[in-house]
Amino acid sequence: MFYSRMLIPTLKENPAEAEAVSHRLLLRAGMIRKLASGIYNYLPLGLRVLRKVERVVREEMNRAGAQEVLLPAVQPAELWEESGRWQIYGKELLRFQDRHGRDCCFGPTHEEVITDLVRREVHSYRQLPLNLYQIQMKFRDEIRPRFGLIRGREFLMKDGYSFHVDEADAEACYQAMYDAYNRIFQRCGLRFKVVEADSGPIGGSFSHEFMVLADTGEDLLASCLACDYAANLEKAEVVPAAANPGPAAAAAAPEAVATPNVRTVEEVAAFLNVTPREIVKTLIYETEKEPVAVLIRGDHEVNEVKVKKLLGVMDLTLAGAGRVRELTGAEVGFAGPVGLNLPIYADQAVAALAAAVTGANKTDHHLVRVNPQRDINITQVADLRTVTAQDPCPHCGGCTKILRGIEVGHIFKLGIKYSQALKATFLDEAGQEQFIFMGCYGIGVSRIMAAAIEQGHDDQGMIFPMALAPFQVALIPISLNDAATREKALSLHAAMEEAGLEVLFDDRDERPGVKFKDCDLLGIPLRVVVGPKTLAAGNAEVRQRRTGETIMAPLEELLPYLQDRIRQEMNEKAEI
RNA sequence: CGGGACGUGGCGCAGCCUGGUCAGCGCGCCUGCCUUGGGCGCAGGAGGUCCCCGGUUCAAAUCCGGGCGUCCCGACCA
Numbered sequence: 001m002f003y004s005r006m007l008i009p010t011l012k013e014n015p016a017e018a019e020a021v022s023h024r025l026l027l028r029a030g031m032i033r034k035l036a037s038g039i040y041n042y043l044p045l046g047l048r049v050l051r052k053v054e055r056v057v058r059e060e061m062n063r064a065g066a067q068e069v070l071l072p073a074v075q076p077a078e079l080w081e082e083s084g085r086w087q088i089y090g091k092e093l094l095r096f097q098d099r100h101g102r103d104c105c106f107g108p109t110h111e112e113v114i115t116d117l118v119r120r121e122v123h124s125y126r127q128l129p130l131n132l133y134q135i136q137m138k139f140r141d142e143i144r145p146r147f148g149l150i151r152g153r154e155f156l157m158k159d160g161y162s163f164h165v166d167e168a169d170a171e172a173c174y175q176a177m178y179d180a181y182n183r184i185f186q187r188c189g190l191r192f193k194v195v196e197a198d199s200g201p202i203g204g205s206f207s208h209e210f211m212v213l214a215d216t217g218e219d220l221l222a223s224c225l226a227c228d229y230a231a232n233l234e235k236a237e238v239v240p241a242a243a244n245p246g247p248a249a250a251a252a253a254p255e256a257v258a259t260p261n262v263r264t265v266e267e268v269a270a271f272l273n274v275t276p277r278e279i280v281k282t283l284i285y286e287t288e289k290e291p292v293a294v295l296i297r298g299d300h301e302v303n304e305v306k307v308k309k310l311l312g313v314m315d316l317t318l319a320g321a322g323r324v325r326e327l328t329g330a331e332v333g334f335a336g337p338v339g340l341n342l343p344i345y346a347d348q349a350v351a352a353l354a355a356a357v358t359g360a361n362k363t364d365h366h367l368v369r370v371n372p373q374r375d376i377n378i379t380q381v382a383d384l385r386t387v388t389a390q391d392p393c394p395h396c397g398g399c400t401k402i403l404r405g406i407e408v409g410h411i412f413k414l415g416i417k418y419s420q421a422l423k424a425t426f427l428d429e430a431g432q433e434q435f436i437f438m439g440c441y442g443i444g445v446s447r448i449m450a451a452a453i454e455q456g457h458d459d460q461g462m463i464f465p466m467a468l469a470p471f472q473v474a475l476i477p478i479s480l481n482d483a484a485t486r487e488k489a490l491s492l493h494a495a496m497e498e499a500g501l502e503v504l505f506d507d508r509d510e511r512p513g514v515k516f517k518d519c520d521l522l523g524i525p526l527r528v529v530v531g532p533k534t535l536a537a538g539n540a541e542v543r544q545r546r547t548g549e550t551i552m553a554p555l556e557e558l559l560p561y562l563q564d565r566i567r568q569e570m571n572e573k574a575e576i
Numbered sequence: 577c578g579g580g581a582c583g584u585g586g587c588g589c590a591g592c593c594u595g596g597u598c599a600g601c602g603c604g605c606c607u608g609c610c611u612u613g614g615g616c617g618c619a620g621g622a623g624g625u626c627c628c629c630g631g632u633u634c635a636a637a638u639c640c641g642g643g644c645g646u647c648c649c650g651a652c653c654a
Binding site: 008011012013014015016017018019034036037086090091092108109133138140142143144148151155156157158160187209218219304317406407408409410443444445446447448476478479480481482510511513515516517518520529530531533541 | 577582586587588589602603605611612613614616617645646647648649650651652653654
């Protein structure tokens with residue numbers, strides 16, 4: 001491929017709008033351009049990378065026995081009403097009407113469509129199992145699109161759905177997808193971690209996320225240093241402290257003390273000369289059902305995902321100052337659980353306290369010596385806080401650390417949630433009608449492209465693994481005006497293409513420095529430079545983008561050498 | 577939707593506070609010469625409704641009001 005004929009509008013300077021490395025470099029390398037917030041054009045070079053990711057995904061999905069389909073991007077509202085999600089999906093679902101005034105949406109995911117397809121076509125256990133996937137643009141009207149391709153509104157996703165006669169078969173498929181995903185991310189050269197995850201609004205019983213480790217990641221995960229336990233922080237369980245003091249023996253009754261204008265945990269701790277772990281935060285939440293109070297120790301953070309799950313609610317928002325006053329009789333900062341007439345959910349660490357400080361439900365006052373078990377009318381004690389790096393691993397008790405990651409894959413066991421809603425059934429061997437068991441498996445294809453750059457770059461530009469690079473080899477002639485060099489370079493280029501190498505021939509009338517800079521920026525793994533001097537000696541220079549290692553290869557050995565390197569690097573895995 | 581920042585040739589920015597030769601700089605682009613191993617040099621040139629609408633004023637990129645858009649920090653997710 002001739003560089004001069006491709007649209008590769010590289011930028012010398014960083015675009016002001018890009019913060020994240022991958023976003024910056026994708027723009028600078030001329031791979032993407034923004035059309036609107038969270039919506040991007042893929043230029044030729046960017047599309048090549050995207051196609052490489054797709055290719056890996058396709059090969060592994062097919063190998064695992066899945067079949068590719070292509071479902072519509074635009075979906076009728078009826079299906080979503082049938083599953084109940086037209087109501088609950090919220091503003092993220094892009095809704096519109098066609099010319100007849102029929103409600104439609106742009107698909108953010110395809111459970112309804114695929115289930116509808118399968119319920120029409122599958123009627124017998126003999127037709128199961130079935131594993132179908134597609135690679136397609138999704139649209140989710142994200143609250144805040146961010147970091148270029150990492151959180152776009154329109155993005156390329158591989159979504160797969162499997163259908164089974166029973167749970168055991170669904171589980172086997174889940175495992176097969178788990179394995180396929182591991183292979184996919186390995187082949188993409190990513191350093192990643194598989195974590196236990198919350199299944200979220202897509203629903204289902206349990207799930208795993210595949211996280212690419214990166215400091216810029218939006219997700220936090222807890223990872224055990226000793227065993228292979230890892231979980232999304234939203235999900236990571238807290239093991240209750242071993243010793244539970246229970247009701248303290250004959251401690252004195254709670255007492256109100258004046259704490260004028262002392263609201264935050266830090267202020268209370270300083271004012272009363274206690275540590276944050278002796279303080280109980282009382283958080284008043286509104287839900288779509290009733291308001292509730294959640295009790296968390298002063299040095300801990302609530303985990304709203306856990307609270308939502310416990311309460312079985314979709315909406316959970318901290319009550320505003322006015323509501324807090326209404327419900328507790330005090331200003332924000334002085335709410336307390338003693339005598340509070342709301343359902344009270346206490347974190348297990350709160351229940352274990354013997355004498356705590358809480359708000360007094362009276363402005364400018366707190367209670368001391370509160371014994372939660374004795375003094376608070378607790379509705380339920382549960383694990384409601386977010387783990388910290390100090391918490392032990394729930395599996396082996398080992399030490400944990402908190403890491404950042406970019407979610408690139410998510411697999412769910414759906415059970416019969418959708419088959420039930422959409423009445424997707426089959427007849428079993430006994431002629432009995434049964435709901436189909438389902439699984440669902442997603443991969444953020446465009447996100448992988450960005451994640452690979454987050455992990456693979458230096459101050460000169462991108463560093464792609466061979467499997468994802470837009471080209472395998474860059475061929476740079478030094479003095480194209482020199483007829484002999486020109487001729488030799490052209491024939492070398494032709495020979496490389498003939499040999500099946502993906503080569504980008506920089507035939508531009510530019511100085512060498514410009515070509516080197518662009519070549520580094522684009523992240524092409526191998527660079528071959530030929531000039532009058534090297535050619536006269538019968539050599540070409542080969543440089544590896546990743547290591548900078550440079551060798552001189554005799555021209556007659558060049559092709560086999562390159563082919564060998566490419567073969568080798570295609571199979572390399574990132575070190576985790 | 578809360579909090580912060582921003583909007584000036586294709587890109588990065590200055591000018592705005594203190595209205596008036598301020599429409600300017602660097603990069604990129606075009607032409608010519610020169611140069612050819614890390615974004616070279618010289619000369620000439622093209623290109624802008626200063627985000628939009630309204631107001632104040634003799635006069636607005638600059639001050640005021642209202643929109644729109646973008647980015648960053650928090651609640652959503654591949």
